[in-house]
Amino acid sequence: MRPFRISKAQARRVPALGAAFFIALGLFAPQSQAAPIGQASAAAPAAKAAAPRAIPVPKSPEATTGGRPLASETDGTAGTPKAAAAGTPAKSAKQFSAAAAANGCDTSAFTNATGSALVANVKAASLDCINSLFLLTGTDATRAFGEAQMATVANGLRDASAGYPGDNSTSVGQLVLFLRAGYYVQWKYPNDVGQYGSTLQTAIRGGLDAFYAAPHSKDVTQANGDTLAEAVTLIDSAYENGHYTGVVKRLLADYTTSWPSSMTTAVANTETVIENGFDRDGFIPALQADPGFATTMSSFVTRNASLINGGDMVTSIGIQIGNLVAHDQLRAQGRPIVKDLVSRYPLVGATAPLTMNLVWFTENKDKGNCSVYGLCDLPTRLPPLVLTNERTCNANLRVRAQEMTAQQLADTCTSLINEDALFHKVIQDNGAIPGDVNTNLEVVVFDDYYEYSLYAGSMYGIAVDNGGMYEEGNPAKVGNQARFIAHEASWLRPDFQIWNLNHEYTHYLDGRYNMYGDFDAGMTTPTIWWVEGVAEYISYTYRNVRNADAIAEAGKKTYKLSELFDTVYDQTPDANVNSNRIYRWGYLAVRYMLQSHPDDVKAVLAKYRTGDWNGARTLLKSTIGTKYDADFATWLTACAADKCGTLPPVSQAPLCTAADTRQFDKNCRRDNLAATTGNYSYHFLYLPAGVKQLTITSSGGSGNADLYYGGSNWATTSSYQAKSTNAGNGESLTIANPPSGWVYFSLYGQQTFGGTGVTTQYQ
Template sequence: MRPFRISKANARRLPALGAAFFIALGLFAPQAQAAPTSTPQAKSPAPAAKSAAPRAIPVPKSPDTPKDDRPLASDPQAKPTAPTAGSTVGAAKPSERTAKQFSAAANACDVSAFTGNTGAALVQQVKSAGLDCINTLYQLTGNDAKAAFNEAQMATVANALRDVSATYPGDNSTSAGQLVVFLRAGYYVQWYNPDVVGAYGTTLQTAIRGALDAFYAAPHSKDATDANGATLSEAVTLIDSAQENARYTGVVKRLLNDYNGTWPASMAGAVANTETVISRGFDLPAFTSALQADPSFATTMASFVTRNSAQLNGGDLVTKIGIQLGNYVANDALRAQGRPLVKDLINRYPLVGNTGPLTMNLLWFTEKKDAGNCSFYGTCDVPAKLVPLVLKTDHTCNANLRIRSQSMTAQQFADTCTSLVNQDAFFHKVVKDNGPVANDNNTSLEVVVFDDYYNYSLYAWEMYKIEVDNGGMYEEGNPATVGNQARFIAHQADWLRPSFQIWNLNHEYTHYLDGRYDMYGDFDAGMTTPTIWWVEGLAEYVSYSYRGVHYDAAVAQAGKGTYTLSTLFDSTYDNSDSTRVYNWGYLAVRYMLQSHPQDMDALLAKYRAGDWAGARTLLKTTIGTSYDADFATWLKACAADNCGTLPTSQAPLCKIADTRQFDKNCRRDGVAATTGNYSYSFLYLPAGVQQLTITTSGGTGNADLYYNGGAWATTGSYKAKSTNSGNGETLTIANPPAGWVYFSLFGQQDFSGVTVTTTYN
């Protein structure tokens, strides 16, 4: 990944790209049968898993990573003072609606009625329109935006809101809601189109202050009812849209003080919207000054959290508002007010569980914005405390490999160990090394697995002091240091559940092996000259080849012929996008290993000795452009799915007693049958399997391979077959059904000693 090998001495870190994966599933076996006269019962299928791989640098996490409602302080923020888009009550936000829906709403909403009216006519049009209609105005641009939302139009509507608020009845019977939403839409459109709409000045400021003053002075604006909350929610957000955050700190305090867990939903929504007023307010000097002058604002926020702590679950309004106290310690003028309150909350609530999002986000502020003061906060030992609190399951595969996780099962541990241990032999077969490079003491790897991307982001930054806006992180450290611990920090691919995957596992394990057996020294040493084509290309090559997964994206790129081989030798993280780094790195490595193995032996000898200049000379001078034409020819063949023969990885022997039953990634040797007879087999597939591969090889005679899904496979009943001469047969079944599936070898001639292997992903 970028970069893939890290020296802890200079704290460089690696964001891991999720191009490789491993699926480990608990399988169920049928009862042993004497003959194929009945069918094992399949388990009820689960929803099919969805696979994908991220394609972004330098944020290489899967695009399928689910968005979690719980906040992360490290999440990228929107434009600091940009008004919030869309009405939050009464209609969907524009960002949540399809273009077709907008088009339909626009057809029912005559924009000219807003752009072609002024004064009382405009006010009447706004008040009579539906909220759904007004929400479409957020999309206005050009002359329509100017005609609807110039300062005179906005001031007219603001004054109308002032007048309506004088007798506000606590519901929308007087159309206060429409007036508020129109004003919000105007601020939003003007923010993104200031040159078109024109500037907003004191005329509008005076009008909006009069409107908000009148609304919040209305007795019924304090009603704790759904009817009032619908309009109040919009009015709270309007405070921020108009950047009047400092003027209405009293309104925010009142809502926080009055709120209790029994309030109806829309009133709770109004309280939740105070987070927008608070968080964006910290970007406004006037807001900071108002908080300096009123220390009770901070204590109100803290009291709001402690009084409503029973609601804390990470995605709740109490958590989100409580986190905003962190902005106090991020602000030089407010830090003294915020420190004791933040300290109390961090030490009051557990670091894990429902309160974890609150405490970990506040901790983030203390470390990132008030660095060097962990003694004051009592948090210096938090990294060490978190490890046993978060990583509750621990498994040692062997003396060189340990896995720590939040919640992996015994079967998942075992399958992961098997995948990694078996990969060792495959890797060494590819690179043909003679053992570790000199002075490499990375004798063991620790694999850390969080339950999902959210937990990885919430905890890994503190536990391991890494960046977490990525799909994982591999830390090589300084391999020359005795006792150095290499570590891959990862997370489960929760979007693929119920299938179990550790995102990036085999790709990153290749980096560990490559660093130990091919690349002398630490990361900085390996980056002396461009080596990315090799280190990332090899990780892709081993990952896909070892798992027997067709690299669709790379084959598709081969057809484009974008790069020459000599150009790929120059790839760096800075001059390459993810496609060049990963897809084309794979293609370059595959071509060189298959077509020029002697050159690769010579190159790796130089890498292993740390002769970076010599390696560069070999690539750019000795080889230079001499292979470019042949590489281009090879790419055309590869695009037609004729990329050459990949190395094979012998799967482990199947362990189930019934010799007819297979499992994931296992083989049976010595399979035999006489002419005209069958060797029947079956295996259980969990839901979501995307590709099943059955291969036969070796032995004597001639066996043909038949597959028949959910019934016994014969020459007269099959869904797929492979009937080559001899015993070299392969069947690849896309999206096979969940449950028991069946295949058989038919004896065209007596056959014996055949090896049969099943793999799936």
Template sequence: MRPSSIAKDAARRLPALGTALLLSLGLFAPAAQAAGTPGSAPAGSPAAPAAPAASTGKAAPRTIPVPKSPDTPEDARPLASDPRAKATAPTAGSSVGAAKSARQFSAAAACDVSAFTGKSGAALVQQVKSSGLDCVNTLFQLAGNDAKGAFNEAQMVTVANALRDTAATYPGNNSTSAGQLVLFLRAGYYVQWNNKDVVGPYGDGLKSAIRGALDAFYAAPHSKDVTDANGDTLAEAVTLIDSAQENARYTGVVKRLLNDYTGSWPAAMTTAVANTETVIERGFDLPEFVAALQADPSFATTAASFVTRNSSLINGGDLVTKIGIQLGNLVANDALRAQGRPILKDLINRYPLVGNTGPLTMNLLWFAEKKDVGNCSLYGTCDVPAKLVPLVLTVDHTCNANLRIRAQDMTAQQLADTCTSLINQDAFFHKVVKDGGPVANDNNTNLEVVAFDDYYNYSLYAWEMYKIEVDNGGMYEEGDPAKAGNQARFIAHEASWLRPQFQIWNLNHEYTHYLDGRYNMYGDFEAGMTTPTIWWVEGLAEYVSYSYRGEHYDAAVAQAAKGTYTLSTLFDSTYDNADSTRVYNWGYLAVRYMLQSHPQDVDALLAKYRAGDWNGARTLLKTTIGTSYDADFATWLKQCGADNCGSLPTNQAPLCTAADTRQFDKNCRRDNVAATTGNYSYSFLTLPAGVKQLTITTTGGTGNADLYYNAGSWATTGSYTAKSTTSGNGETLTITNPPAGYVFFSLYAQQGFGGATVTTTYN
């Protein structure tokens, strides 16, 4: 195996769950949180010596990662602490020339596999050289007897020797079919790696032949031509170095390409240089490559010079960045650390931490911090976490005394909407759990929501700013709630894949965790994990998030129809014994059933959770309740699976606070609105400039009220610009781009009405 050069941190880890969790998306999608996957640093690594003032510093007792969305877009730019693993097989498929992807055989009907598997010696060589690059490229897909027939060692030696002979007169283009020979050899190494038992081993015979072939090719004068014609074959030949694991032997070739390269090189030659990244990165896994670099320090300085000389090309996803990042592997190796330290120190301090050079500096910083632990003073980076917070999080917004948002890029309207969503969720949460205030010794009086612009920026910066894992969709840190001044924090990112719609991924689910920890669960997270509580912790977060947002939980309803688990089994769920479906979908179902069918038991359970009586809570669930509700739960699941799960709590807007009972505001309601037949209940509100949508709704009560709206004066049946006149009191008006200033609406009593609720919202 060739493990990733960027390992994952075992610190602050919760038991691993699969995170390919498909979730329905709504406003501030919850995407239930997953138990921890490994993060960015090697196991046992301590935190960096310096942490930002806004950070909790050392690992917090309660640190819960959440899953990435399956829709998180790929980004071509490298990410610090990315769990990308080096491929265990040689690179598949062609990257240049006519064959730009490893196509299936059906895509190349003219390519006859038997023409390769049924020939050997000169006939095989002629077949390879006469085939098109597209045809040869399909051979990466071979398996079974075809793989053995085409790529056993004797066949590979034959083609390697042919490349050696062809290279002697290589003209700098593919007129002699050197490209097909190189691509065939690359395909052979790839297929043999994945089908060793069938193809058979590769030994010294092939090693000698491939060295002869590559020696001859790189000795050919025209292999140095700076042309696209040469670059097409050269790029494949560079990759072949790694496919054959001859990385150490050809460090001189890599040095030459890096030293000669300029930004004006043609595209195929640039690809050839870019392919040296694979030779370098995977070379660090080979002892002979490390020995070669140890004996020749000029390799490292040549690569560093390549970066500084071509720094004008850096845009975050360029070959300079990607090759430069590989210099970090120097300090990850005991034998090369002395070479690497001055190089990393120079590059980290030479280029800005944000902007186009951010991927380069942050990745190199990761190596310096995680692979050369405890030496931030040597690199001059001890204050980097504190520097990054204001550089990256340029938005600092206070919703109220209990809620603050630090963001990378949010508009005033997005901030206002986020504050409103969270503040209104408080009332909904308390209505569900019926708490009597915070649990004892909980000082988490406020929450800081950190919102990066997208997953890329979250992964690039959050690992250093907050010392967290970033191979996830966000992180909630409760810290130690008993500690005065402790800062609870949810570190999140926008769901960029949903733009232009604005969402913060997992927001309402994670805010429920904050509220649950403060009002229901005594102590820190570790205390609450002494007995199985995950069914409640994750189930409640799903229940509140979906119910509060009025979103239908399709995945949970589909699971209910399957009837997979008994209720008593779900009480035993932990991050260790349950997959994401059981944790989130089934946690939601268990919590919903208990809240609807046995609220007294929930009250009794929460009384024990709030007192930290974990054993008492466990006895209630497993002994007092035990299996007694399993049969009823099974019946309820059948009904729920048919989309009849029962009633959810309503999410009402807060009461309007203006003294004038006719006055409404953004997101507020008035109850018990009434008027006698033929009369009106008049109302108004003042809109700021830029409102895109105003919604007025009426519900409940008796009689029949019709809703009228007017922008310029009191709304009546004879003066209005919009109306809703259904039977009863269920009326809704949505006004697009209403004017700023006073707008008016009224309820006309078609039949005397009373007890109606009127709500206004706008964005």
């Protein structure tokens, strides 16, 4: 994620790290340029919302562009419609000749014919043959779909529609599908086909006007629906959305759940006409002139609410009502309708995709007017409705989740607590930075990326076109709530994983124990080599996962170590900015420095911990400079061969020296502590006046020991001031401003434990 530490006061929140950039290969056409019948097209872009930062941030594999959640896809209805008239899906471009031959399709019938002969050939062809034409390219595309050819077929549609019988016995369907194919190929290969102008526009309006004027185009039958569904999509293909709002309005007004499937598909296809219409000439003026269009959309939703399941056409069409409040000319029409719908239908459950998408429009396209919709309290209203599972890991850590089992919650707590121990072992810090009171972290986990995109923006005011978000807030403010907002990696199921969990938790620890002040303070000079590198290093090390991508990068030797000290986040033409450098090369730089030059790391962190950013920069760029570049290059060669090495032995706190084995002192440890189930290992230490923070940690051994702190009194399970009660023996307590004099703590045998070590530190 980048950046990871943000001041809530300045509303800076930054997306979390994803695995890599996921580049979808295929057609990212608006549905008006939908792929051939039977061949799925890519989803249309989500929203018109601006990205929070125009930078190369790795995302979740399922993240949407723009951040607006779409309708979920439980039944496919909201996806690209498929007409029942289609035979087999069109083949890939390389298989075009074979597909055409298999369908008895001679492309020369369309590339060499003109005038009435072309119209006759289109009508004589099978729908499968016409479907294959969506894949024409080059000179074939030019000769089949040039403007004159398209205008000829559009005029043929006009003539054939006069006697349209309500089925495809006169091959009107072939004419419609040919025109759809032409618009699609022209959109995809404009240099092959050439531009379309007024000649085709006049002809296509004549053809569509004639079709929709034909009495049988209104037949509510399966046979008519087969052609009508494609004719509705053709409205959008031809960019005639504004000219045919009356057709769309009639279909929405007339629809009932008794309509046959092809007629239902025709209605579903109006969603594309509506959505894309808001970006096309003539559509908004048409809606201004006819306010009944907006109320018809609303009535369509409320009449057919029984169909709503999140992935249905009612949801998809209903979401488009939100576009009314996105445009000044239509906002007065849209506000009361949107308010009614978000008040009428629950914010969770089957109706959530409808209501929360409409909420998105109010928040992003009618900003500052939440009171108009009764939505100002969503940040407090939504969490208890959505985050119905919760576990307190210890006094400093809580998990709130949408859908997690008790075992998953427990495992998550254990993972974070044990990672905490590893972090301190690797970094060897001396406790939290003075003045940092971010003692509590809340981890919020949505069920998957879709649910995250649906709710996280409204609940926490963050962008969601990313892989999660860590909010540090103001670490000097008492009561500040640090929060990592995440989602499960649903694409890895049945394995359970919270996307970016360990990486982001390292950021929390790094911000608390290494980086002085808030995020803005830490960005005074380039610190990203460390910030992201240590998060990657701790995450991979704790999970015992080989960082294959980083190791592969090592062999390329793309960067010198001295160059990596200059890595930054901000989007510039400079080579300092790219996701690969930030995460994979950050990992390599930190791993090398921790293993090969730990004293230099300690010196740099000592500067970071006091906010001496310029001093740290001088150490990195002047004191260290380029002197390790050659050794780093040698290390990269070894690392690429899977010989990256290991950390040097970590020095432990010295053993306590007091004769009484119960007594501790500043920065000392006792090993091999033990107690049977239900019994205690009691301990104490003396604190001088003025101690700001006391940290007690336990680890190692067998069984399950819980840690209790009693202040000036003996600590038991019934009398304590703080406790840490995780599974196993990995416990930690940080006590701010403890009293001077003798203080007491104990290990309680939740199960018989032995071989456990305890360390005490204070500042």
